[in-house]
Amino acid sequence: MPELPEVETLCRQLRKTIVGHTLLNTRTLDEKLENFSELENHQVISVTRRGKNLLLSFDNGRVLVIHLRMTGRLLWQEENGATPNYTRFIMTFPHGRIFFIDPRRFMTITWERTFPVQCGPEPLPRIDPAYMTGRGKNRKGPIKTFLLDQTVIAGISNIYACEILHLAEIAPMRPVCSLDAQQWQRLLSAADAILNKAVKCRGTSISDWRDFNGQKGTFQNELRVYGRDSLPCPRCGATVVRCSLGGRGTYFCPECQT
DNA sequence: CCCTATGTTCCCAA
DNA sequence: CTTGGGAACATAGG
Numbered sequence: 001m002p003e004l005p006e007v008e009t010l011c012r013q014l015r016k017t018i019v020g021h022t023l024l025n026t027r028t029l030d031e032k033l034e035n036f037s038e039l040e041n042h043q044v045i046s047v048t049r050r051g052k053n054l055l056l057s058f059d060n061g062r063v064l065v066i067h068l069r070m071t072g073r074l075l076w077q078e079e080n081g082a083t084p085n086y087t088r089f090i091m092t093f094p095h096g097r098i099f100f101i102d103p104r105r106f107m108t109i110t111w112e113r114t115f116p117v118q119c120g121p122e123p124l125p126r127i128d129p130a131y132m133t134g135r136g137k138n139r140k141g142p143i144k145t146f147l148l149d150q151t152v153i154a155g156i157s158n159i160y161a162c163e164i165l166h167l168a169e170i171a172p173m174r175p176v177c178s179l180d181a182q183q184w185q186r187l188l189s190a191a192d193a194i195l196n197k198a199v200k201c202r203g204t205s206i207s208d209w210r211d212f213n214g215q216k217g218t219f220q221n222e223l224r225v226y227g228r229d230s231l232p233c234p235r236c237g238a239t240v241v242r243c244s245l246g247g248r249g250t251y252f253c254p255e256c257q258t
Numbered sequence: 259c260c261c262t263a264t265g266t267t268c269c270c271a272a
Numbered sequence: 273c274t275t276g277g278g279a280a281c282a283t284a285g286g
Binding site for chain 2: 001002003006052067068069070071104106108148150157158159204206207208209248249
């Protein structure tokens with residue numbers, strides 16, 4: 001669930017809350033995660049985002065890279081309260097603490113030395129279409145799968161890929177190399193529009209996504225195809241279809257997406 | 259019991 | 273070397 005807009009939302013909230021503050025204590029509650037006590041008593045210098053990764057820089061030169069994968073969440077708590085279920089890691093600051101929550105335990109927390117992962121360019125601001133035609137040359141696979149490839153573009157996953165292709169009026173199964181210049185243009189404009197709007201909405205709370213304060217986002221109210229199979233397409237009225245591409249649920253309008 | 263789920267990485271085959 | 277398909281990771285919910 002956490003894609004670029006969700007991670008960007010957390011990034012901004014985290015930045016406002018912890019930059020300039022000293023990390024007093026860390027606690028690892030999952031043996032899959034390392035011990036990070038080396039960061040204790042060091043100040044947070046910056047919080048940034050790269051694709052779906054959150055980067056926390058500390059004043060000892062270390063950078064922590066957090067990836068939430070499928071079900072990871074970060075939750076801020078100022079009052080001393082109960083530890084939420086599935087908490088895997090805790091960071092305590094003078095004015096509150098951060099719970100790293102993850103039922104499925106896919107979340108990763110690593111040092112900078114394992115970074116940069118191969119990460120394509122950020123879709124915001126808009127990517128140059130020439131880059132996409134270059135990368136997409138000779139690619140026979142479906143455009144939707146291509147959009148999910150983090151080494152091509154950083155930060156897009158299933159929900160936003162479906163929404164972007166719908167706005168761009170491009171069918172998800174179209175071979176990458178079949179897109180013309182105008183379609184690449186439309187695709188990149190659509191990515192820019194959808195992702196910007198989703199950031200403004202603080203993400204899509206279709207199941208368990210919550211922001212740093214436990215609040216839902218609102219982009220689920222803006223979805224035009226994702227999760228809407230057998231409902232009418234908001235643009236042309238035809239029935240939205242669900243199919244499987246690369247093993248993932250894919251929603252599109254067979255009428256106006258070509 | 260079965261199937262599905264938001265992401266990534268690894269293995270393998272063409 | 274590149275590309276693409278599928279399984280694996282761990283768990284909850286319908």
